[in-house]
Amino acid sequence: MIEARDLRKAFGTHQILDGVSFKIERGESVVIIGRSGGGKSVLLKQLVGLLKPDSGQVLIEGEDIVPMNERSLLRVRAKFGMLFQGAALFDSMTVAENIAFPFRQRKDLSPADVAKKVSDALEVVELPGTQNKKPSELSGGMRKRVGLARAIVYQPEIVLYDEPTTGLDPIVSDSIDKLIIRVRDQLNVTCIVVTHDMRSARRVGNRILMLHDKRIYASGTPDDIFSSQDPIVRRFIDGVSDPKNIF
Amino acid sequence: MTTSTNKWISEWLGGLGRVTLLARESIASLFTFKVAGKDLLYQVYFIGVKSQSVVLITGAFTGMVLAAQTYFQFHKVGMDTATLAVVGVSMCSELGPVLTGLMVAGRVGAAIAAEIGTMRVTEQIDALRTLATHPVDYIVVPRLAACVIALPLLTAESIAMGIAAGYMVGVHLLGIDAAYAWHNLVRYTGAVDVCIGLIKALIFGGLVALVGCYKGMSCGEGAEGVGRATTEAVVYSSISILIANFFLTLVLGKIFNIT
Numbered sequence: 002m003i004e005a006r007d008l009r010k011a012f013g014t015h016q017i018l019d020g021v022s023f024k025i026e027r028g029e030s031v032v033i034i035g036r037s038g039g040g041k042s043v044l045l046k047q048l049v050g051l052l053k054p055d056s057g058q059v060l061i062e063g064e065d066i067v068p069m070n071e072r073s074l075l076r077v078r079a080k081f082g083m084l085f086q087g088a089a090l091f092d093s094m095t096v097a098e099n100i101a102f103p104f105r106q107r108k109d110l111s112p113a114d115v116a117k118k119v120s121d122a123l124e125v126v127e128l129p130g131t132q133n134k135k136p137s138e139l140s141g142g143m144r145k146r147v148g149l150a151r152a153i154v155y156q157p158e159i160v161l162y163d164e165p166t167t168g169l170d171p172i173v174s175d176s177i178d179k180l181i182i183r184v185r186d187q188l189n190v191t192c193i194v195v196t197h198d199m200r201s202a203r204r205v206g207n208r209i210l211m212l213h214d215k216r217i218y219a220s221g222t223p224d225d226i227f228s229s230q231d232p233i234v235r236r237f238i239d240g241v242s243d244p245k246n247i248f
Numbered sequence: 249m250t251t252s253t254n255k256w257i258s259e260w261l262g263g264l265g266r267v268t269l270l271a272r273e274s275i276a277s278l279f280t281f282k283v284a285g286k287d288l289l290y291q292v293y294f295i296g297v298k299s300q301s302v303v304l305i306t307g308a309f310t311g312m313v314l315a316a317q318t319y320f321q322f323h324k325v326g327m328d329t330a331t332l333a334v335v336g337v338s339m340c341s342e343l344g345p346v347l348t349g350l351m352v353a354g355r356v357g358a359a360i361a362a363e364i365g366t367m368r369v370t371e372q373i374d375a376l377r378t379l380a381t382h383p384v385d386y387i388v389v390p391r392l393a394a395c396v397i398a399l400p401l402l403t404a405e406s407i408a409m410g411i412a413a414g415y416m417v418g419v420h421l422l423g424i425d426a427a428y429a430w431h432n433l434v435r436y437t438g439a440v441d442v443c444i445g446l447i448k449a450l451i452f453g454g455l456v457a458l459v460g461c462y463k464g465m466s467c468g469e470g471a472e473g474v475g476r477a478t479t480e481a482v483v484y485s486s487i488s489i490l491i492a493n494f495f496l497t498l499v500l501g502k503i504f505n506i507t
Contacts, residue, residue: 051374071382079380089375091367103379105284151379161378 002027002191003048003159008057010043017043018054019215027158030185030192032202032223034237035212041195042086042163044212048193049081049161050074082152082190083161088144090136096123096147097132103155122150125187126180142173146180153184160184162194166201174201181205199238203227211237267462273384274392274458280385287390295356295391296398303402304409306351310343311335311410315417319424329428335414336437341444344407345399346493349452352399353485357460360391361481364464365474373465383465392457399453400446407445440504448496452489459485 008021017040025031035041046052048059050066058065066077090099100119104110110118123129126146136144145165152160162181166174178201185192185205196202202209202223209226211219211234219226219234227238236243277283318334364387367373373383411433418424460481467477500506 046374049378051377071377074377075380075382078378081378083375083378085371085375087370089371091372091375092370102381106282106381151375 002029002062003193004058004060005044005048006058006060008044008047008054008059010040010047010052010054016215018047021057021212021215021217023210023217023220025191025193027191028189030194030205030207032194032196032206032209033212034197034199034202034209034226036237037197039212040215041197041212045161045163045193045195049078049083079155080158081161082155082157082159084145084148084152084163084165086164086167088136088148090144090147090151092136094136095132096128096134096136096139099136099147100151100154102151118154119150122154123147125153125184126150127176140173142169142177145169145177149177149180149184153188153190156188157190159191159193162192162196164196164198165194166196166198174198177201178204199240213237263462266466267458270384270388270462270465271454271458274388274461277382277385277389278393282385283389283393287386288393291390291394292397294359295352295394296401299352299355299398299402300405302351302355303348303406306347307339307344307406307409308413310347311339311412311414312417314338314343314410315414316422319418319422328422328424330432330436331418331422331424332411332415332429332433333436335418336411336433337441339407339410339414339445340437340441341448342493342497344410345403345445345448345452346489348399348403348406348449349456349489349493350486352395352402352453353456353459353489354482356395357456357481357485358478360457360460361464361467362474362478364461365467365477368465368467369469369474387465388457388461391461392454395453395457396450397453399449399456403445403449404442407442440506444496444500444504444506447500448493451492451496455488455492456485459488 003025005021005023008018010018021044033041033044043052047054050059050069054067057067059067061077061080064077066074069077091102094102097116097119100122101115104115104118119132120129123131126149128143128146128150131139131143131147136147139147165177165181169177181192181194182205184190192205194201194205206223209221209223210217211226213233219229219231221229226234229235315331315335319328319331322328322331367387373387376383376386415429419426419429463477463481463484467473
């Protein structure tokens with residue numbers, strides 16, 4: 002369903018990705034792990050066409066999206082929902098207006114239909130009755146839930162999560178993980194989660210890809226990765242810094 | 249030429265090219281009528297209605313100063329009654345549109361760049377794109393249309409206020425004969441001058457919106473990036489208004505055959 006072929010990306014002289022390739026099948030739940038600043042979010046944004054790779058291909062159902070212009074990409078992006086690191090809610094709108102945003106051009110839906118969809122999406126993320134709140138009135142965890150509600154309300158085929166649990170306390174992180182699993186199972190969507198939260202990676206993924214040194218360094222089921230004896234994978238999973246790189 | 253000068257010229261030309269592409273994309277989008285009426289109305293309110301006080305004050309005091317200065321010079325050669333004719337023509341074809349454009353560039357250009365810049369650094373623009381919405385359709389076009397609608401109306405207000413204030417100063421403070429002053433004002437200030445002023449205002453409106461939107465959408469990371477984008481939006485839109493005004497004066501002068 003999604004295939005990355007030999008993706009390369011540099012910002013100025015700083016090479017971020019250097020030959021990243023992988024394939025994700027429909028219905029899979031893939032977690033991309035790797036160190037902060039290692040290019041995970043850049044990779045995720047390339048999959049939905051928010052960033053263009055310097056070279057390589059991104060195939061969505063066999064169609065290469067890299068040469069597409071912004072208007073052509075809109076059609077492809079309708080298949081995606083994305084939860085951003087900071088939720089990226091529109092701060093001038095209420096929760097209901099944020100979630101209803103994908104329907105603003107839909108003439109076939111009445112206001113009552115849209116209100117029903119908003120209410121249903123808020124039920125899924127366990128935030129009923131918050132329609133009239135502004136994003137500034139919500140906590141970090143609530144903002145992410147609303148961001149997720151906005152990402153799933155139009156029932157996309159693929160949901161991308163950019164560090165969904167970063168900056169949240171362990172209890173809220175746990176609830177977000179459960180939410181991701183519930184969305185995956187209830188809506189039967191393909192999930193791609195970028196994280197460096199190992200507990201979250203183990204719980205939500207069917208498969209883990211580890212990005213290291215600008216490439217996919219390791220790939221396997223959560224059990225494969227967590228039982229790996231490779232020193233680089235091991236050090237990342239155990240959270241042990243390299244003594245040579247402390248300062 | 250030094251390397252830094254070459255780099256500056258190349259960046260400047262690159263920026264000009266990108267603004268031109270943004271203008272092309274916006275105009276193409278404008279004619280597809282994708283803009284929601286509610287969004288456009290809100291922008292007209294924010295850009296037009298909310299800018300009225302600053303534009304009216306600018307127009308009034310410019311008209312008053314112009315009347316006083318013109319009177320001081322004309323009085324020496326006994327041409328007191330021509331004072332309001334100078335005020336009328338100047339306000340209509342030059343000062344009205346330029347000063348309104350500059351005031352709106354300061355108030356609205358900065359606000360547009362800051363708002364869009366903040367949306368960019370908080371990933372709200374990326375969120376729009378993932379929600380299958382083109383940022384130009386949703387962000388740029390309503391602001392561009394609102395500026396193009398609002399600027400001529402604000403300019404008309406500014407011109408009217410400037411002439412009225414100049415009349416008050418000339419006639420009631422400096423003692424110019426009211427009948428002759430009014431006669432000369434109407435005789436020398438024609439519909440052509442008003443047309444020139446309004447056409448200029450329309451183009452200045454487009455410039456303020458495009459520069460503000462471009463600077464916001466291309467702003468750097470963090471608070472520093474938003475701050476810089478805001479400053480640059482005001483500076484570049486003000487400069488572009490002054491430069492465009494010179495060429496518009498020449499071109500419109502030829503078109504309307506002003507000699």
